[in-house]
Amino acid sequence: MAKDIVAGVFCCVGTLFFIIGTTGLLRMPDIFTRLHPSTKCDTLGACSVILGLAVHNGWSWDLLKLAFIACFLLLSSATCGHAIGRSALRRNIPYWKKKEANEDGHGA
Amino acid sequence: MDRFLTAVALVISANAFICLYRAAVGPTTQDRVLGVNIVGTKTLVVVILVTYILAENYFLDVAIVYALLLFVVTVALSRYLEAEGWKEVP
Numbered sequence: 001m002a003k004d005i006v007a008g009v010f011c012c013v014g015t016l017f018f019i020i021g022t023t024g025l026l027r028m029p030d031i032f033t034r035l036h037p038s039t040k041c042d043t044l045g046a047c048s049v050i051l052g053l054a055v056h057n058g059w060s061w062d063l064l065k066l067a068f069i070a071c072f073l074l075l076s077s078a079t080c081g082h083a084i085g086r087s088a089l090r091r092n093i094p095y096w097k098k099k100e101a102n103e104d105g106h107g108a
Numbered sequence: 109m110d111r112f113l114t115a116v117a118l119v120i121s122a123n124a125f126i127c128l129y130r131a132a133v134g135p136t137t138q139d140r141v142l143g144v145n146i147v148g149t150k151t152l153v154v155v156i157l158v159t160y161i162l163a164e165n166y167f168l169d170v171a172i173v174y175a176l177l178l179f180v181v182t183v184a185l186s187r188y189l190e191a192e193g194w195k196e197v198p
Binding site: 004012014022034035042045046068073076077079080084086088090091093 | 116119159175178189
C-alpha cells in the first residue's frame with residue numbers, strides 16, 4: 001500500500017513537470033528560450049515517472065533496464081538540447097527582443 | 109493501480125499531441141526538430157507505462173531501442189542542419 005502511494009506521488013510529479021514543459025514549449029518566443037523549459041522539464045519528468053515505476057516494480061531484473069533508460073535520458077537529453085542550440089546559433093537565427101513599451105507602460 | 113497508470117499515460121499522450129503543434133508550425137526548422145524530440149520523449153514514457161499497464165516485460169526492450177533511436181535522430185538532424193550551404197525551406 002505504501003509502495004503504491006510513493007509510486008503515485010512520483011508519477012504525479014513527473015506528469016506535472018511534463019505539463020510545465022509543454023506550456024514553456026508553446027509560450028516561449030524564441031528557439032533559444034524554448035530549449036530551456038522543454039529540455040529540462042522533459043528530463044526531470046521522464047526520470048520522475050521512471051523512478052515511480054521502479055518503486056512500483058520492486059526488485060527484479062527489469063529494474064536494471066529502467067535504470068539504464070533513466071541514465072541514458074539524463075545524458076542524451078542534454079546532448080540533444082546542446083546540438084539543437086548549436087545548430088540554431090550557427091544558422092544565425094535572430095534573437096528575440098522585447099518590443100518598445102506602449103504609452104501606458106505595458107510591453108507589447 | 110492500473111487505472112491510475114492509464115490516467116497518467118492518457119495525460120502524457122494529450123501533452124504529446126499539444127507539443128505536436130510546435131513541430132507542425134514552428135517558425136524555424138530547429139523548432140520542428142525540438143518538437144519532434146519532445147514528442148519522442150513523451151512517447152518513450154508512454155511505452156514504459158504501457159509495460160506496467162499490460163504487464164508485458166518485453167516492452168522495456170522496445171523502450172530502450174526507442175531511446176537510442178531518438179538520440180541518434182536528433183543529433184544527426186542537428187548536424188545536418190548546421191552544415192554549410194543548407195538553406196531554409198520556406
